[in-house]
Amino acid sequence: MAGCILDANEKTEKKVRKLIVMRGHPGSGKTTLLRELGLEDWSLSADDIRKVNNSPMLTLDGRLIQNQDDNHNTFRILRETLESRMEKGQLIALDTTLMGSKSKKTPASGSTPPQNQELKYLKEIAHKHRYRICIADLSTFPVEQAIENNKGRPETRRVTEYRIREIHEGLNKETLDTTGIEYLQWDEEGALLDRLWNWIKEPVLDLSGYREVVHIGDLQGTFEVLTGPNGPLARGLRDDTAYVFVGDLLDRGIENGEILRWFVNNALDRNNVFLLWGNHEDHLHRWARGMTHVSNEFEFRTLPQLIKKGITRADADRVCNKAREFLKYVYDGRQVLVTHAGMPHFPEHPELISLKDFSKGVGNWEHPIDTTFDENTSEGYQVHGHRNHGSMGVQATPRSFNLEDSVEHGGFLRTCTLSRDGWTAGEYRNHVFRSLRERLALETVLSDSRKAQRKKYPNWILEDNMTAEDTKISEELLATMRAHSGVREKTPESHPHVSSLNFTNKVFYDKAWDDIVVKARGFFFNNKTREIISRGYEKFFNIGETEETSMEALAEHLEFPVTAYIKENGFLGNIGYDAETDSLFIASKSTPEGKFADYFRTIVESKMSERQLEELKRYLRDTESSMTFEVIDPVNDPHMIEYDEPDMILLDIIRRSSEFDKAPQEILERIGKKFDLTTKTQAMRFKDFNALERWMSNVTKDMNYRINGLHHEGVVLEDAKRYMTKVKFPYYSFWKQMRSMKDRIIRNRINKQEFTYEHTWRPDGLAPTEEEIALAHDFRDWCLQQGSETLEAGIIALRKEFGRDFDSDFERRSTLKVA
Template sequence: MRGAPASGKSQWIHDNNLEAYTLEADHFRMLLRSPSLGEDGWYISQEDNGPAWELLLDCLEKRMSNGDFVVLDATHTTSKAVNAYKELLNKYKYTVYYYEPDTSLEECLARNAERTDYKRVPEQVIHRMHKVIKTTPLPKFCKKINSIDEINNYFTVDLTNQYERVRIIGDIHGCYTALQQAISPWDEKTLYIFCGDYLERGIENKEMMYEMMRLSTLPNTIMLEGNHERHIANFAFNTNLDRSKRFMKEVVAPIIKDMTKKEVESLQRELRLFYKSLRQCYPFSFHGKKYLVSHGGLSYVPNMTFIATSTFINGFGAYETDIAKIYDANYEKGMCQNFIQIHGHRGVPDGTYSFCLEGEVEFGGELKYIDITADAFTKSGIKNDVYDKDYMRHEYQNMTQHLIYTQNEDINILGNSKLVKVKKCSPNLYSLNFTSRVFHKRLWNESTVQARGLFVDRLTGDVKLRSYNKFFNLNERPETELNNLANTLSFPVEIRTKENGYLAILGVIKDELIFASKSTTEGMHVDLFKDLFQKLPEALQEEINELLKCNCCSMMFEVISQEDTHIIKYDQDHLYVLDMIQNTLDVNGKHIDVSFSRKRLAELDSILKKYDTQLISIVKTVQQVNTMDELTNIINKELNSHHESEGFVLVDSNGFMTKFKGPYYNTWKYRRNRILEPYQQNGKIPYENCKNEDDRKFADFLSTLEYDVVCKSTLLNIKAMMESKGLL
């Protein structure tokens, strides 16, 4: 703001609802000293003007460091007054606009006379300031506006006639090789937008540092700022280096180790220019659609001027926040200015109007990118093979604080990785399971596949209970693609039934049976499992206890419970024994030790035959095949059938496992996850998720039911209702 006292600055702020964004000089004077007694009334003392402005500037810097929109309510009569902010403006990359009320001297004097006495200003001061303001221009970096509407929303550039394609590239994290695949060959008719996080974590930081600076100078690039760019700024400006210790050690030190002082200073100058060129977001339109690109991702899109740049950079909510779900809901409410959102930073699923380009490229994941043309919107990924293959060990070695610390270093490396979630369980156990990020971003390696239903002693790190290593669906991984199975599998191969319940694990600690789900030894699923198991004859329970204890192994179950139904209907509760596996971190085989498994299951089969119980059985081996042709025929037959089952598990002679789900299961799982559950959660049937006429019939049937009935129903309940009406 600029204007003489009583010119209407505060009124303009009030009229435009800007009080929450305003720092007012008189407010800080009043914080330090109450109104003072004057000759004929009260007044705001100027004696604490210096300390008051120090406070104001401290608060201003705090807001600017967050990237907040700020209104400064002061007279700003001269260039000197505005130049006091110049260092902060350069440091935090701010643009200055000012509004100057067109108020006559006479009106200022009249308004001043009507003010509360302590807010009145001596008339000679108003005369002097009004004259100076009318005759003294502000510096050229200050841009005058006549309405807040000129700046309260960022300009949305129309790229339709400028480029044939827009390519938006996600977090790079020092992965130069993957980036080159994404931008080669370079196309002058494409606008390249980079979402930020250019360095750190990857192993090609030197190449990437010079490449990002080169790219920033090209006319058809837009470079956004990510949360990791603060480390670049700290090095470039020689500030807050204590907050960038790892960056300085792992990124900067290897690059500058052979440089002279002048060369380092030159690099810092180049990086300062690079950092100043970064934007916090980029709104654009292209062939009739609007897009908003940022690093972190927003919950909705109000007038963008009022969004702190730190929100564009770090995003709304926590790293794990399902931003697409929130954004989609707000988009439907008309709260997003019709922008389709594209962001990086957080490993979350895509939505209908919000798309994530964070692919954990630095951990061997993918460099994600989106191409937009006149008639297509496609998302792709480039698999990165140039990364630190032993990054979990190096991550552990760099830690100053550990989440878990046992006597087993391999367990410590696994349990302290950010790719693994750890939970304390009784008795004196940790459970280790891969995170949702690993699952969604497919960050599978020899370590993350082990973190699945793994329970270890908190002191020794010894494995006490465990499940299979994670194994994958047909066509989910290169080694499980149908065309590659002939090279992957060792025949003969067993085909086992895939039952549709939940995984449970049974082990023995100090002669006591321990019941567990994938992640805990407590909770509903554990209780259901335990209750079913304890319905077995006591002698059978004791024999199973002895079998596990003598062989130091765990028994895995698929638990079928009428209290926890899924996709496939079962008439009664049942415990299917899937396998038995040694209580060690590494097994003699890819997923199981076949020899150990067969011996233990044979022993269990002999035990079960002694008891008259229908509650427990070993999962059925449907067939054994000896050639790839036999297996291919069976798979093709099953993939084209619609009988009511989940599918099958393949186990080869080396313990390698893969699985495939049948069409019936996949169809109904999709309807549950994408139609029924969204309707139960928000009360709106998502017809846009219906892929075919049968999906629409399912959605239409839901619309005929009372909403309360739908909310209380499982998928199997809904299917039973449809069957009763002859709709299935």
């Protein structure tokens, strides 16, 4: 077999699903043969059903024997069980006489004898479920020896000598119609066992004669990505290459007719093309054989596409005949197992495994089958599709290749190729697919898994009253913003198709806020299509900063409960989706350029793998969302609060639309967990205004107020209607003032100007306490004693140095501890 290229008609269309019919009289060795083959657990017999339905019965001569009074019910259950196991694609050894329930009637002249009637039924259901049949016929086993063997059975399993002879005679007086089935007869040399095992087992194919073996992942009704200009088969199929499709040719995509028409016309009759049976081939099979549909997706969306392209049931039937349960081959010394759903190990005898296990998988869909395969396998490789819950790469583990990547939803068509030089992986982006919004609108029956998946989506993507225009900035709003003197529009050189809208510095310093400028904050859009790429929060304010955020106004319009989220001390970063470049859009400070955007990008790439970034891009693309982060970079951009390492805190998932909307906290936390992102932390919740007011009164007086033992910049308050305001803690505000003060000392020295500073005010408008004033003046005096080079350091480093001096030889006046 080494080096040969196998004939497709003999190998690629060979069904692995097998039904063994053990024909013979009692005592002829049917059960013994199955035991010697190790197939007892694969057997199905009327005797076993009789034991389940009835206990042994007493005869007139005082013996306990197997109860055969209920044979009609026994054979009904036998047939139902047989078909149920066939639906699962299991290997079945049917231990039977082929004579059905006992009948003393002589068949009418010209009618089909009972054994052939039974065999005809078996052929029909085997055809229905694509099974091959082999009859292991022990009817020629000597009847006298069978009678002796019967005597060695337990009393309850014995059959009367009369019945053995009757069955033996009945088996041998009728000629079986064995057309289309394998027929193996008992002989005295004992060769039946080997011949039957050789029929059961599937040969390992040697594909070393090919230049390479190309494995192609789940297509799921996609076509352009396979055969288009940039696809793996852009130049068609080569004669010197073997091609292995891992299954699921159809469903979910929008090019089902195109892909199946191409497969029928170009691949079906080729010797060098192999197709694995995936779980979605089940639906094509049912249609081809005239069975009832069990999939709305296939019946209402896939099938109309097939019919439109002229696909017939006969075409579908041929495709299903081409499909194999598994492919086990060798290539240049390497052993490879290809299945649709992946195996937990490299099985020695895959022919004993059911189609259900091959096509739907062992364990649940979320199980990391690639990792399990590597743990259980020291030799050989596997290639599969179907599942990839962990978003593994093509070479998921050293020995397992995963070709599933949601190609039908805009992911990659995956390939892996084995050549003399080893393995290579390929990924091809699919651009022809339904949007998530369209897919969700088509869902009519929701499984538990789909219900769980929907919980990861923001509400706006589940609503059916939205259109593509909702993801664009309206012409009216854009014109209004462009005409507003407080709004500036910028176009970065690196992204000439992108514009950003932000309020001007003058608006910020003059506090000239209105309904238009508050929207112009980190608002990015495609300046050709108006599609919103990313957006941040609308500007919101500190308590007391505006009339609307005064405590009096908040008492009137806050809707409780109000939740306080910890506000970390960094800078804002946004991640959106740019459809024109099909990429993530990372920006900060109203631009994707500049040092802050670069700091953010570096942290993103250090926190997330390439695979996670790809998944994040798809999520933001599909859910019409962007994300806002608090970016912490203690190395490049230290602030007032000390952090040990860089981080990015996911603050909110914001809809890419003109009207501000954001996902609720529970979805934020689910998505944070999905992408291993830290999400904003809930600090407390206030049930009414009195509780909020009491807390505010306490916190504004406490320079050492902490949450969970740590200093923070403050909190963001969000009420039940998602109205947002914020509170800055005194510790943060104080050291921000001290930073400004030490910078003034440096400037005054450069300009040779006298420096004076008295701590008389706080940003929140409250008067500083005596302790705050004393600490501020202590720090002022300490700074005046330091050189300008020392004062160039960040406020955190200076605070530490001041604290050390303060606790040693510096004259202490304040009662406040320096943290």
